[in-house]
Amino acid sequence: MPIIEVENLSREFQVMESAGRFRRRRKTVHAVRGIDFTVEPGEAVGYIGANGAGKSTTIKMLTGVLVPSSGRVTVCGFNPVPQRKALARKIGVVFGQRSQLWWDLPLQDSYPILGAMHRMSEADWKPRFRELADQMDLGEFLSTPVRQLSLGQRMRGEVAAALLHRPELVILDEPTIGLDMISKEKLRQFLDAERRENGTTLLLTTHDMSDIQRLCQRVLVVDDGVIAYDGPLTGLAEVAGAVRTMVVDLAAPVHSADLLTLPDGAVHQGIEAEGVRHSVSFDPRRLSAATVLAAISSTAEVADLSLHEPDIEHLVRQLYGSTRL
C-alpha cells in the first residue's frame, strides 16, 4: 500500500489585489492544480520546482496544516487534516526555515519533550536519541542553547528531532538551505543511511541539485501547480540537457575566446575582468571537468577555478519554457 496517495489534488487561494486607489479586487491564485502521485514505502523522492510552483502548498496539505480545495490525500493511511494529531506520530517534518526545537533551552532539553509528545517511554526514546546524537555528531553542542547554535548544528538537531519517534515518512522542506558544503554532505549521508537501514520514506523539496543526486532515485517536478515530470533524475537531466559551467581565472589575461583551447562540446560563454575570468559550459555526460581544465591549462595558466552545477529553476525553465519566476 502506498505511503502517500495524492489524487487530483488542487488548492487555490483568494488574494486581494489593489485595483485603483481604494478599490481592491479579489483574485484567485491556483497554487496546485489537479496533481496525482503516489509514493511507496522506502522510496526517496525529490519534489522540486521554482519558487511559487506549489511545493510548500503540497507539503502543507500532506501534513494536514492546509485543507485541499479539491482532490484526495492519504498519508500513512490517514486523512491529514481531520487526523492531524494521529498523523503527527507517524511522520517527521523538517522545515528548513522554521524550528521545532525550544529556542532558549539547551539542545538536549528538546528531546524529552518530543519523546513525551510522541508518547514514547524513556526506555524507548533515550536509546534512539543516543543513536541519533551519535550519528549526527550532536555531542559537542548538546548543552548549548538552540539560539546559539550555528545553522548547520541546528539543522542536525532538527533532523534528529524529526526522526526521534522513528517515523515511517520524513518530509523535509528545504533541509539544506543555507548550509555549507560539509554540513550538507553530513546531512545527506545521514538521511541516506537512515533510509537504507530503517526503510524510512523520504520526501524532500530542495533547490540544490546535489541533494537530489545524492538522495533521491525519483524526482517530481512541479511547475505552475502541475506535475511536469515524474521519473528518475537521469531522465530529467537528459530531457533538459543540463550543463555545468566552469569559471576559470587566468594568471595572465587572454582577450579573445579563440586563443583558449577547448575540448569538443565545451562552449565558451564569456569573458570578464578584462580577460582574466572566462566561463565555459559543458555537458557533464560527455565531458569531465578534468578534461576541460586540462585543455584550458594547455594554453593558459589557470590561477583559480569554480564549478557551477545546473540549478533546478534553470532546468525546469529549459525543460518547459516557463516564463514565470
Add this chain to the structure above:
Amino acid sequence: MRAYWELAKSSFRRHSTYRTAAVAGAFTNSIFGLIRASLLLSAITTAGGAIGGYSATEAATYVWLGQALLAPLGLFGNAELAGRVKSGDIAVDLSRSVNLTASYWAQDLGRAAFDVLPRGVPPLVIGALVTGLAMPGTPGPYLLGFVSILAAVSLNFLGFFAINLLAFWVLEIRGFWMLYMVVMNLLSGFLVPVTWFPGWLLEFARATPFPSMLQTPVDILAGRTDGGESLALVGVQLVWLAVLVVIVQVMLRFGSRRLVVQGG
C-alpha cells in the same frame, strides 16, 4: 499528560535562564509597590483612617500582594502565539501531536511556578519592612489562596490566549491587546480594590471574569474573606475557568480552520 508536564518543566527552565530579567522585574515591582502604597496611604490618611473597609496596613497589604502576584499571575500576558501566527511558525505548532491550548497553558504554569520566588518574594519582604503587612495567622487562607492563585494564573492565561487567537482573523492584535489591558487592569482590582468602585461599576466588574484574575486571590490570601466566602469565590473562579476554556476552544477551532482553509 506527560507531554504537558515536560512542557511545564521546560518552561520553568526557560524562564530560569533569564535571571537578570527576573531581578530587574522584582526591582520594578517593588518600586511601583512603594509608589502605589504611598498614594493609597495618603488617600486613606486624608479620608480619616479607612476607605471601603481598608485600614492603612490592610490597604498596604493589598498593594504589596498585588505587586507580588503581578508577575506569577501573568497580568502582563505574552503575545507569543500571535507572533507565531504572524511568522507562520504556527505550522510547526500544528504539526505536533498535542493540543495547542493545553501545550501553551502548561508552559504558562511552568512560567508562573518560576516567577513565584524571584518576582513574588521581594515585594513582600520590602512591604513587610516598609509599611508592615496584615496577613492571617491561620493556614486556611494560604491553602485556599494557593488554589485561587492557580485558578487566577489559568484565567489570565486564557484571557490573553483569547486575545492572541484574534491573530487568526486580524494581522495586528495590538489594538485589542491595549483595550484588554486597560479593561483588565481596572476591573481586576489591580489599580484599586473593586469594592472601592461605585455600585454600578462594582456590579459590572462582578459580571466579568476580571476580579477572579487578581482581586480574589489577594482577598483570600490577606484573609479579608472568611472560609465560606473564600470557597464561594474560588467556585466563581472555576466557573469562569470553564467559560473561558470553552470560548478559547471555540475560537481555536474556527481560527485554525480558517488558517487551514485559507492558507497563510
